[in-house]
Every structure is written in C-alpha cells, then in structure tokens.
Amino acid sequence: MIRLHHIPGSRSMRVVWLLEELGLDYQLQEWSLTDGGLRRPEFLAMSPAGRVPALEIDGRSIFESSAIVQYLTEREGRLAPLPGQADRVAFLEWMGFAETQANIVQALNIQHIFLRPEAARSIPLMRLDTKRLAVTARALNAHLAGQDTLLPGGFSAADCMLGFNIDAVFRFLPAADYPALAAYRERMQARPAYARAEAKAGGNGIYTQDFYEVPDA
Ligand SMILES: N[C@@H](CCC(=O)N[C@@H](CS)C(=O)NCC(=O)O)C(=O)O
Numbered sequence: 194m195i196r197l198h199h200i201p202g203s204r205s206m207r208v209v210w211l212l213e214e215l216g217l218d219y220q221l222q223e224w225s226l227t228d229g230g231l232r233r234p235e236f237l238a239m240s241p242a243g244r245v246p247a248l249e250i251d252g253r254s255i256f257e258s259s260a261i262v263q264y265l266t267e268r269e270g271r272l273a274p275l276p277g278q279a280d281r282v283a284f285l286e287w288m289g290f291a292e293t294q295a296n297i298v299q300a301l302n303i304q305h306i307f308l309r310p311e312a313a314r315s316i317p318l319m320r321l322d323t324k325r326l327a328v329t330a331r332a333l334n335a336h337l338a339g340q341d342t343l344l345p346g347g348f349s350a351a352d353c354m355l356g357f358n359i360d361a362v363f364r365f366l367p368a369a370d371y372p373a374l375a376a377y378r379e380r381m382q383a384r385p386a387y388a389r390a391e392a393k394a395g396g397n398g399i400y401t402q403d404f405y406e407v408p409d410a
C-alpha cells in the first residue's frame with residue numbers, strides 16, 4: 194500500500210496529482226501545519242525536516258517532493274524522460290525551478306498570512322519577494338507562450354511539480370499580467386487527474402483572500 198503524508202493545499206498536492214495521473218491506489222494521512230504533529234518523532238523519522246510530503250512505498254519512506262516525484266516516474270516508467278533522452282535536462286531544470294518558486298511563495302505566505310502580530314511583518318521583505326516571484330512568473334510566461342506544457346514533448350511530472358504552484362503565484366501577482374501562464378494554469382486545472390486530486394485531497398489550505406497586496410508602508 195502506498196501512503197502519502199499530506200496537508201491540503203501544500204506541496205504534497207503535487208504528489209496527489211501525480212498519483213492520480215499515474216492511476217495508482219494510495220491512502221492519505223492528513224497532518225496539520227499548526228498543531229505540532231510534524232515535529233513528532235514518528236513523523237521526523239520519515240521526513241527529517243518535519244515537512245510534507247512524505248511517501249511510504251515499497252517498504253520504505255521517501256521525503257522531498259522532487260525525490261518522490263522522480264521515484265514514482267522511474268518506478269512506473271512514465272511521465273519523465275530517462276537519463277540520456279531528449280528533454281531530460283529540461284525536466285530536471287523545471288523540477289528544480291518549481292521548488293525555487295515554491296520557496297518564494299512560502300516566504301510570502303509567512304509574511305502575509307502566518308506571522309503574528311501583523312507588526313512583525315516586514316513590508317520591505319514582502320516587496321522584495323514579490324519582485325523575486327515576478328522574475329519566475331515572467332520567465333514561465335515567456336517559456337509557455339510557445340508551448341502547452343513545460344516540456345515540448347508534452348505533459349510530464351514536471352508539470353505536477355510546477356503546475357500546482359501557479360494558483361498560489363496568482364495570490365500575489367495579477368494573472369492578467371501573465372496571460373500565457375494563466376492559460377497554462379487553466380489547462381492544468383482542466384486535467385481530469387487534477388480535478389480528482391482536488392476532490393480527494395484539496396481544499397483551501399491557507400488562503401482566505403483571492404489576492405494579497407503588499408500593504409503601504
Ligand atoms: N523541499 C520540500 C519542502 C516541503 C515543505 O516545505 N513543505 C511545507 C508545506 S508546503 C511544510 O511541510 N511545512 C511545515 C513546516 O515548515 O513546519 C519538498 O519539496 O518536499
């Protein structure tokens with residue numbers, strides 16, 4: 194049995210989506226971001242930084258979403274170019290890019306949503322990270338202007354890694370400024386496996402607003 198340790202709306206949604214794309218059976222074990230459970234020894238034994246996702250599979254557990262995604266694609270022989278194949282380097286690059294972008298989103302989530310009291314927030318940091326996020330969005334918008342998926346050869350697991358980010362990206366950047374990226378989000382969200390993942394494991398993770406402006410100083 195495959196068991197995914199998961200928090201709705203978090204990076205573990207990448208893995209739920211991929212499991213659905215691959216048509217694998219799995220169980221979900223849900224955790225909370227705020228009740229301290231991720232710091233319990235039994236969770237840290239699976240994921241030493243105390244983060245989701247962690248995946249129990251084939252008699253072991255795996256942490257880090259990119260490692261999980263690569264393991265699953267190699268196990269199933271689908272949705273990722275193999276070493277030596279065309280697009281392999283691009284696949285690895287976009288897998289890494291997805292995590293670079295997710296880290297900026299995470300910093301903005303902390304500033305806009307989690308830090309309390311509000312006086313603890315840093316408007317200069319919010320501005321800086323919004324600009325850094327815009328660099329990633331501009332790059333993706335240019336890349337996706339000429340193709341439907343990250344890799345020219347079609348949908349891959351790199352889209353699961355990155356496509357999940359885009360909803361969060363548009364909480365901080367106006368979708369209208371990035372039309373090719375907005376159209377990519379629509380295409381990804383229209384995939385049946387994405388809809389199944391949302392229905393089984395989604396839910397509004399953390400956002401209570403459609404859009405978060407950087408407040409005036
Ligand atoms: N690079 C890791 C990052 C995982 C990560 O930061 N997960 C967040 C949720 S999106 C988490 O578990 N945060 C809990 C915490 O920071 O305490 C991955 O891709 O798996």
